[in-house]
Amino acid sequence: MLEHAHSRAAVAPTTIPASALHADARTAAWEGIARAAISGVVLLYLATVLVAPLVALASELTRVGLRAALNALLQPNALFALRMSLVLAAIAVTVNAVLGTLGALVIVRHRFIGRAWLSALADLPLAISPVMIGLSFLLLLGREGWLTPLFDHFGIKIMFAFPGLLIATLFVALPYTLREIVYVLEEIGTSEEEAAATLGASPWQIFWRVTLPNIRFGLAYGVLMTLSRSLGEFGAVLVLGGSISGQTQTATTFIHDAIEERQSAGAYGMAAVLAFTSVALLLTLSWAKRRRQAS
C-alpha cells in the first residue's frame, strides 16, 4: 500500500526525472509479482478447503456406484430422514419469515428501552455452538429439566421427539431472516412509508404496498439462508432429537449414523443430495443478492 502511494506521488509532476521512471517500473514489477503470489495462496487455500472435499465426495460416490447409493437412499429409513429434514426446514422457513419480518420492523422502526439488547440477542444463535444450544435445552426440557413437569402434565413429549427437533431447528435458523430484513429496512429508510401515509394509505396498506415490496429480495435472501441452515443443522438436532432411526433421524444425523455403521453407499448418497441442494441454494442466493442490490 505504502509502495503504491509512493509510485503515485512519483507520477504526479509534469516532468518526471529518469531515475524516478526506473524506480516506478521496478515497483510496478514487484507489485505484479506480489499480487500474483497472494492470489495464488488464496486460490490454493480455497481449493483445498472448499473444492477438494466436494471432489472427494463425488469420486467416492462413483466408486461406490450411483445405483447402490440410489438404492440406499430409497430405503424407508433414509426417505424418512430426508422427509423429516424437509418438513423441519419448511416450518423453520415459514415461522422465521413471518417472525423475522415482524421482529425486524419492531427493531428498526420503533424506539424502546432494551432495543439494542434485543437486537444483539437475536444474534445469539450465530455465536453459540449448536451442541451447547442442544445441551441448554436439555437442561430446560430433559428428564430433570425445569419445564419438564409442566409438559409432562399436558402429556407433551419434547425431547427425542418431533417438537425437540423443531425447537433445535427454529433456534439455530432464527437470526438469518431477521438480520437480512433489519439490514434492508435500515438501508431503505422511512421516507417511502411516510410518502404513502401522506397520500392517505393506512398502516396495513403501507405494509403490503410499500414495505413488503421493498424488502422482498432481502426476505428471499433470508429465506434461502434459513433453508440451507435448517437442512444442514446437525449438533442441536442430534442432542435434542437423539437421531432415532425412523423417528427423529434427519438427513444429517442419517449420514452420521450411516458412517458409524459403515453403510458408505447411504452416507455418500445422502451427502450428495445435501451437497447438490446446497449448490442449488447457493446459485439462487447469489441471484437474490444481485436483485437485492439492484433494487
Next chain:
Amino acid sequence: MHIKVEHLCKRFGDFAAVDDVSFEVSDGSLVALLGPSGSGKSTILRILAGLESADSGQVWFDGEPATDLHARVRGVGFVFQHYALFRHLTVAQNIGFGLDVRRVEKSAVRKRVKELLALTGLSGLEQRYPSQLSGGQRQRVALARALAPEPKVLLLDEPFGAVDAKVREELRQWLRRLHDEVGVTSIFVTHDQEEAFSVSDRVLLVNHGRIEQNGTPMEILDDPATEFVARFVGEVNVFPATVRDDRAQSGALNVRIKGSAPSGLAHLVIRSYDLKLWREDPGVATVQRMVTFGDRVRVQALVDGAGPIIAHFPRRSSLLRGVEPGCRVQVEVTTARAYPAEASSLHPIAAT
C-alpha cells in the same frame, strides 16, 4: 387553504428544533421557509404534514384544529427532498397511488394520472420505473404524485436540492407557473435565498427554530428586521461600531444608518452593493484584491481602523478608473443598518 400556526414547539432531546413559532399562510399563496441547515425549517414542515408531532402549540387548517390529525387524513401533499418515489412502481402507478389507496375507481384513476402526466410534462414516461428517470423527471413525478389526490395544501421539502444548477432553475420557473395554474396553497423549505426570493410570494426566515422575519421578498431585502436577516441575505460587511443618533462610527468609517438603533455598541451591516469607492489620496481605505466575475468586479479593501470591506461593481463602472491593488480609496456608503451588539459577539466579524 388558510393555515395558522400558533406557538409551535418541538424538542429533540436537549435541542430545540422549533421554538415558539407562530405564523399564518393565506389561501392560495406560495410561501418559502428559508434558513440555514439545522434551523428547524424542515421540522416545521413535517409537523404541518403530521409526520412529526409538536410538543406544544396548535395548527389550524381553514380555522379547523389540525394539530392531532394523522398524516393520512390531513389532505396534505408532501414532496420529499429525495423524492421518496416508490421504486417498485411505475411512474403511472406512483402518481395513482394516492387515489388507489382511497379505492377510487380504476378508470377515474387512469384519467387523473393522464391529466397529471400532461400537466407535469411527463407524458410518454408512464411505464418507466423511478430508477430510469433523471433527477428533474423524478422531481416532477413526486409533484404529480402529491397533487393527484387534490390536496388542500402542498408542502415541499428542499424540492430542488438534489438536482443540478441548470435543471434547478428550470424547475423553479416551472413550479411557479404550476402554482399559478393549480392555485393550491404551497409551502416550500429551502436554504437557497435566491430560490426563496425568485419563487415565493412571502418568505419566512427561520433561524435556531425561530421565525426571524415574515415578509415579502422585497420587505426582507429592504428592511431586514434583525442582524441575522441582514447578514443572511446577500453578501454583507459587518463592523463593530458605536452608534450615536443616526450615525455609526467604525474606525475611519462614519456613516448614516437607515432606521433606528439604540445608541452605544452596535454591529454595522453594509451590503456589498450598497457602497461606492473611488481613488482618492489620503482616503480611508487601501485596496487589497480585485477579482472579476463575468460582468462584475469584487473589490476587497482594508478600511483604516475598521477592517476588510467587500464591494461589488459593474465591470465597466467609471468609479473603478485608476483603482488597483495597493492604491488608496475613499468609501461612501449609500445604505447601512446597525443592530445592537450582543456582549458575546463584539469581536470583528468577517464578511459573509
